[in-house]
Amino acid sequence: MSKKQIYKPRPVSGFPEWLPQVRRVEQQCLDHIRRIFESYGYCSIETPAVEELDVINAKGGDPAEDGGADVDKEIYVLERLHKEENDKESRLALHFDQTVPLARYVAQHFNDLTFPFKRYQMQKVWRGERPQAGRFREFYQCDIDVINPDHLPRHFDAEMPAIIWEILSSLPGMDQEARTGEARTGIIKEHIQLRISNRKILLGLLEAQGIEDTVDVTRWIDKLDKIGQGAIEKELGDIGLTSAQITDILTLAQTKDIRSVKAQNDTMKEGLEELVFVMDNLAHLPEGAAVADLSIVRGLDYYTGTVYETVFTDDPGYGSICSGGRYDDLAGNYINKHLPGVGISIGFSRLFDRLRDKQKLDTSRISPADILVVMPSEELRGLTAQTAQTLRQRGYNVEQYHNPQKIGKQIGYAEKKGIPYVWFPPFDADGKHEVKDLSKGEQSEADPQTWKI
Amino acid sequence: MSKKQIYKPRPVSGFPEWLPQVRRVEQQCLDHIRRIFESYGYCSIETPAVEELDVINAKGGDPAEDGGADVDKEIYVLERLHKEENDKESRLALHFDQTVPLARYVAQHFNDLTFPFKRYQMQKVWRGERPQAGRFREFYQCDIDVINPDHLPRHFDAEMPAIIWEILSSLPGMDQEARTGEARTGIIKEHIQLRISNRKILLGLLEAQGIEDTVDVTRWIDKLDKIGQGAIEKELGDIGLTSAQITDILTLAQTKDIRSVKAQNDTMKEGLEELVFVMDNLAHLPEGAAVADLSIVRGLDYYTGTVYETVFTDDPGYGSICSGGRYDDLAGNYINKHLPGVGISIGFSRLFDRLRDKQKLDTSRISPADILVVMPSEELRGLTAQTAQTLRQRGYNVEQYHNPQKIGKQIGYAEKKGIPYVWFPPFDADGKHEVKDLSKGEQSEADPQTWKI
Numbered sequence: 038m039s040k041k042q043i044y045k046p047r048p049v050s051g052f053p054e055w056l057p058q059v060r061r062v063e064q065q066c067l068d069h070i071r072r073i074f075e076s077y078g079y080c081s082i083e084t085p086a087v088e089e090l091d092v093i094n095a096k097g098g099d100p101a102e103d104g105g106a107d108v109d110k111e112i113y114v115l116e117r118l119h120k121e122e123n124d125k126e127s128r129l130a131l132h133f134d135q136t137v138p139l140a141r142y143v144a145q146h147f148n149d150l151t152f153p154f155k156r157y158q159m160q161k162v163w164r165g166e167r168p169q170a171g172r173f174r175e176f177y178q179c180d181i182d183v184i185n186p187d188h189l190p191r192h193f194d195a196e197m198p199a200i201i202w203e204i205l206s207s208l209p210g211m212d213q214e215a216r217t218g219e220a221r222t223g224i225i226k227e228h229i230q231l232r233i234s235n236r237k238i239l240l241g242l243l244e245a246q247g248i249e250d251t252v253d254v255t256r257w258i259d260k261l262d263k264i265g266q267g268a269i270e271k272e273l274g275d276i277g278l279t280s281a282q283i284t285d286i287l288t289l290a291q292t293k294d295i296r297s298v299k300a301q302n303d304t305m306k307e308g309l310e311e312l313v314f315v316m317d318n319l320a321h322l323p324e325g326a327a328v329a330d331l332s333i334v335r336g337l338d339y340y341t342g343t344v345y346e347t348v349f350t351d352d353p354g355y356g357s358i359c360s361g362g363r364y365d366d367l368a369g370n371y372i373n374k375h376l377p378g379v380g381i382s383i384g385f386s387r388l389f390d391r392l393r394d395k396q397k398l399d400t401s402r403i404s405p406a407d408i409l410v411v412m413p414s415e416e417l418r419g420l421t422a423q424t425a426q427t428l429r430q431r432g433y434n435v436e437q438y439h440n441p442q443k444i445g446k447q448i449g450y451a452e453k454k455g456i457p458y459v460w461f462p463p464f465d466a467d468g469k470h471e472v473k474d475l476s477k478g479e480q481s482e483a484d485p486q487t488w489k490i
Numbered sequence: 491m492s493k494k495q496i497y498k499p500r501p502v503s504g505f506p507e508w509l510p511q512v513r514r515v516e517q518q519c520l521d522h523i524r525r526i527f528e529s530y531g532y533c534s535i536e537t538p539a540v541e542e543l544d545v546i547n548a549k550g551g552d553p554a555e556d557g558g559a560d561v562d563k564e565i566y567v568l569e570r571l572h573k574e575e576n577d578k579e580s581r582l583a584l585h586f587d588q589t590v591p592l593a594r595y596v597a598q599h600f601n602d603l604t605f606p607f608k609r610y611q612m613q614k615v616w617r618g619e620r621p622q623a624g625r626f627r628e629f630y631q632c633d634i635d636v637i638n639p640d641h642l643p644r645h646f647d648a649e650m651p652a653i654i655w656e657i658l659s660s661l662p663g664m665d666q667e668a669r670t671g672e673a674r675t676g677i678i679k680e681h682i683q684l685r686i687s688n689r690k691i692l693l694g695l696l697e698a699q700g701i702e703d704t705v706d707v708t709r710w711i712d713k714l715d716k717i718g719q720g721a722i723e724k725e726l727g728d729i730g731l732t733s734a735q736i737t738d739i740l741t742l743a744q745t746k747d748i749r750s751v752k753a754q755n756d757t758m759k760e761g762l763e764e765l766v767f768v769m770d771n772l773a774h775l776p777e778g779a780a781v782a783d784l785s786i787v788r789g790l791d792y793y794t795g796t797v798y799e800t801v802f803t804d805d806p807g808y809g810s811i812c813s814g815g816r817y818d819d820l821a822g823n824y825i826n827k828h829l830p831g832v833g834i835s836i837g838f839s840r841l842f843d844r845l846r847d848k849q850k851l852d853t854s855r856i857s858p859a860d861i862l863v864v865m866p867s868e869e870l871r872g873l874t875a876q877t878a879q880t881l882r883q884r885g886y887n888v889e890q891y892h893n894p895q896k897i898g899k900q901i902g903y904a905e906k907k908g909i910p911y912v913w914f915p916p917f918d919a920d921g922k923h924e925v926k927d928l929s930k931g932e933q934s935e936a937d938p939q940t941w942k943i
Contacts, residue, residue: 044548046594046824049582052538054595056602057609060534076882078859078889078909081513085505085628086539086614090571095497111570117618118543118565118583129502130571141499142507149509151856151906153892156510161539165570175538192892318875371499403604406531422771429529436531439606439645453604456531 051166051174053386055393058400058455063389065209067159070179070383073204074157077196079181082156084138086163090114090128095370096137111164131163135180135382136367143184144371153185153193159385173386182380184367189377191311194343194363195318197381198231198327201347201359202319204383205229206326209399210392230325232346233315234333236362237308238298242289245301246282254278255334258290262332262353266291290332298331311342325350341365345381349391358388402455406436407490408472409451410460414441417462424462424470427485435460451475458490504619504627506839508846511853511908516842518662520612523632523836526657527610530649532634535609537591539616543567543581548823549590564617584616588633588835589820596637597824606638606646612838626839635833637820642830644764647796647816648771650834651684651780654800654812655772657836658682659779662852663845683778685799686768687786689815690761691751695742698754699735707731708787711743715785715806719744743785751784764795778803794818798834802844811841855908859889860943861925862904863913867894870915877915877923880938888913904928911943 048054055063071081093112113131132138135158143154159179166172181200183193205211206229239258243251257272266287273283292298295313300306312329319327335344340362347359361381368376392398410425412418418441425437436456438447444461451459452475460483461471472488473480501507508516524534546565566584585591588611596607612632619625634653636646658664659682692711696704710725719740726736745751748766753759765782772780788797793815800812814834821829845851863878865871871894878890889909891900897914904912905928913936914924925941926933 042548042823043826044544044823046542046545046598048598049538049540049542049580052540054537055535056599057533057535060536063536064534075858076887078857078862078887080510080857081517082508082510083513083516084507085502086616087502087505087628089499089502091497092499095495112572113568114571115566115584115618116569118567127502131568145499145501146509151903155857155889163539165568175540190892192890196890318871321875321879370495370497373496404531404533404608405528409531418771422774426774434529434531436608437645437649439643450604 051172053173053175053390056400056403058403059393059398061402061405062209062398062400066389067177067179067385069208070204070385071157071159073200074179074181077155077200079155079157082139082142082158083160084132084135084142084158086131086161087115087129088132088138088141090130092141092371093130093132093137096140111166113163113165132160133164134162135160135178136182136380139180139182139184139380140368141371143376144368144374147372147374153183153189155181155183157181173390176384176386177389179383179385180361180380182367182378184376184378187375187377189363189379191314191343192318193379194311195315197361197379198233198315198319198345199322201345201381201383202229202231202322202326205347205359208388210389210397228350230348230350231327231359232330232333232348233312233327234329234331234344235308235312235315235342236334236340236344237304237342238312238331239286239289239334241300241302241305241308242286244304246285248278248282250276254286258286258332259334261287261290292331293329295329295331308342315343335360335362339364343379355391357384358391359383404436404454404456405434406454406456407433408435408458408460409447409454409456410435410437410462411444411447412438412441413444413462413464417441417464420462424460424485428460428488431486433490448473448475460485504625506626506628506843509853509856511856512846512851514855514858515662515851515853519842520630520632520838522661523657523838524610524612526653527632527634530608530653532608532610535592535595535611536613537585537588537595537611539584539614540568540582541585541591541594543583545594545824546583546586546590549593564619566616566618585613586617587615588613588631589635589833592633592635592637592833593821594824596829597821597827600825600827606636606642608634608636610634626843629837629839630842632836632838633814633833635820635831637829637831640828640830642816642832644767644796645771646832647764648768650814650832651686651768651772651798652775654798654834654836655682655684655775655779658800658812661841663842663850681803683801683803684780684812685783685786685801686765686780687782687784687797688761688765688768688795689787689793689797690757690795691765691784692739692742692787694753694755694758694761695739697757699738701731701735703729707739711739711785712787714740714743745784746782748782748784761795768796788813788815792817796832808844810837811844812836857889857907857909858887859907859909860886861888861911861913862900862907862909863888863890863915864897864900865891865894866897866915866917870894870917873915877913877938881913881941884939886943901926901928913938 112133115129161175162178163175165174240251243254248254253276257269261269270283298309300309316329333344333346342363344362345360346357348357349355363379365377366375367378408428410421412421421437425435428435448459457475459473463469469482470485471480472483565586568582614628615631616628618627693704696707706729710722714722723736751762753762769782786797786799795816797815798813799810801810802808816832818830819828820831861881863874865874874890878888881888901912910928912926916922922935923938924933925936
């Protein structure tokens with residue numbers, strides 16, 4: 038036998054991978070998100086990891102305007118390692134978000150869907166950007182969106198943040214100031230905040246003031262939090278706004294009481310009414326859970342009404358972990374229909390990685406097993422298997438130890454894997470079943486047919 | 491506004507995508523598989539969609555021998571659409587199975603894992619092969635494997651088929667001849683069969699007979715089912731075997747009673763003992779669920795002992811839907827340790843697509859909602875929301891209708907989405923809550939705090 042060559046593997050930068058005890062919590066978090074999405078009646082879809090490059094390129098919008106140019110750079114296209122010549126197949130690219138796939142899906146399956154189409158989607162997406170802290174090249178997004186032809190009721194603009202609050206306030210690992218009553222009403226008001234605005238309000242003001250350069254103005258207002266009022270005043274002056282205009286804009290962006298804002302035209306009026314409707318419908322949330330914040334504009338993208346951001350209140354600089362908004366026309370590039378929508382996306386991997394990094398996760402259990410059934414001897418293999426199966430059929434996760442090793446070694450294995458209970462089948466004909474609670478160190482007689490954790 | 495150009499999307503061949511009512515059943519199936527994997531104490535891992543191309547190329551084995559050459563052709567590598575020059579990053583490729591990633595994972599995290607390492611993995615994999623019926627370019631695999639340094643107890647060779655039987659015999663959509671007792675003991679003996687062998691038995695016989703060309707012989711034996719005894723006899727004669735040798739080999743391959751086989755050397759003896767151990771430990775399964783079948787050799791790959799296949803008994807030509815076996819050394823290309831393992835993989839997408847194609851799936855429900863709460867009027871929006879939330883907190887999936895439209899329209903929406911119950915909050919101060927069971931057409935008073943489905 039010739040000497041083997043070893044290729045020592047290393048982590049691939051930007052592609053996270055967890056040990057089983059971390060993956061376990063990740064699954065709990067994803068299950069939690071899915072359960073709450075479904076509790077509001079959203080259905081699941083999954084789209085392929087790839088889209089045709091033509092579909093991605095048809096997504097429309099001015100690249101300079103919606104950040105498309107940057108995203109384009111990050112797109113991964115596929116090539117077969119050994120491609121046949123004259124390969125006429127269309128080029129495929131990994132999806133970089135779940136919005137382009139949703140738009141394509143709705144257009145393609147339009148006649149088979151029931152509207153309003155309420156869907157959630159929890160998949161990995163890929164972006165070939167330069168890796169840096171908190172940025173991944175492969176990451177989970179958890180999205181909900183509602184699409185309806187022609188007119189989408191504003192009910193959904195209010196439902197999105199309610200769902201997100203319910204999810205984030207009770208996510209495993211999330212800090213919780215206090216938890217009152219049921220598991221799904223945790224309060225974390227000092228830790229997470231949803232910030233909501235409506236782009237029609239600021240855009241309406243600019244329109245009323247005759248300011249045409251809305252892209253530059255919204256770009257600067259978006260940076261208000263980061264660079265401060267003085268810098269913004271200077272920048273807005275440099276692009277030609279008068280001080281009166283600048284004062285009006287900054288006063289609006291910093292208004293805390295949206296009911297005090299006077300609409301200067303129909304666009305502003307519409308935006309204000311919609312935002313008040315949304316906030317009224319969130320009145321049942323704890324104070325500070327969701328606030329109206331007119332400085333939120335969500336960059337330069339395609340949102341046309343309600344917009345959402347979510348920040349850690351003790352660390353807003355970490356950026357939004359959950360964002361979205363309303364768009365006037367989702368799939369116009371793929372189908373000749375007017376399809377308004379509203380949606381929100383949890384940047385799951387970024388959120389989860391922060392909780393992991395801050396050691397908020399309970400990673401004490403490597404195994405999903407509740408019980409390890411020990412094997413006293415080879416002769417008792419059948420009895421051990423039968424005991425394990427009885428407990429399994431009663432709904433427990435049960436590992437049967439694989440060999441009749443010393444009992445101490447078998448218990449040590451359970452401890453190492455974080456399995457909380459060790460079960461002893463009777464060692465002889467007169468014996469009884471016993472179970473040991475490892476956390477308490479207590480051992481007692483038990484019947485596999487009736488015992489409960 | 492300029493006229494928009496519409497890019498009409500089309501399905502991408504080989505990349506399946508389901509409507510919500512099919513995806514719903516797919517999720518139920520995947521949940522079912524995961525629940526049973528976990529009930530045996532297997533932990534979840536997820537690896538990135540990509541591996542370094544060097545890792546894949548280091549996987550070793552003679553390509554001509556293990557079919558590697560064909561798989562290599564199907565590998566998708568990634569390129570960034572707009573790659574910077576002098577990009578020194580290593581090439582990445584989408585994984586084409588979950589075994590190479592597992593080997594790399596175990597080598598990379600060796601010091602952080604607890605052994606025996608029992609893991610399951612349910613992810614999509616990609617192969618750029620020419621699309622054809624029942625073959626996908628993107629598909630789910632559901633794998634379990636156990637790895638242990640130096641020596642892996644044969645306990646696990648027997649555990650694998652027991653788990654697979656439990657999963658497949660009660661998978662939603664799977665035909666069931668009869669179901670006895672609990673949900674997880676369904677009997678489908680005429681529909682699915684696990685066929686088990688041990689490669690040491692046939693290889694031991696060839697060794698005892700002094701036949702060196704084991705690759706060709708096993709390749710032909712693997713085709714016994716397809717091309718028949720006569721053709722195999724001719725082919726084995728053509729590669730130089732004597733008629734006595736051919737008779738011995740075919741007699742062995744067709745033996746139904748493994749206990750009657752006489753070992754001609756230690757290799758055969760070991761294989762027979764291992765196979766008898768596995769079959770003894772599966773004695774609790776229904777008759778015909780798992781059979782020893784010495785013609786199973788699992789092609790020319792890296793299995794060294796126990797091998798598994800699973801077929802539809804009424805359509806064995808569809809091929810194996812769940813295969814695997816024992817390998818002597820999993821990660822030898824990545825780490826200087828001897829790591830034997832045993833594993834089995836459900837070809838989930840192929841299995842699911844067949845169930846879908848044969849209309850075995852219950853696709854009557856588009857929405858996960860159990861209840862639609864109707865909105866009688868805009869004034870009662872708050873009461874409607876509160877009623878929905880009360881039911882949700884009691885564990886039901888509840889959709890709140892979004893607009894105070896005609897009640898008939900709201901009920902029609904529930905019917906269209908397959909939501910089984912419609913809830914009516916009181917329409918006036920003296921009114922009571924009522925609920926309608928759409929399947930029975932019955933409507934009655936109900937209290938959202940106590941009502942049960």
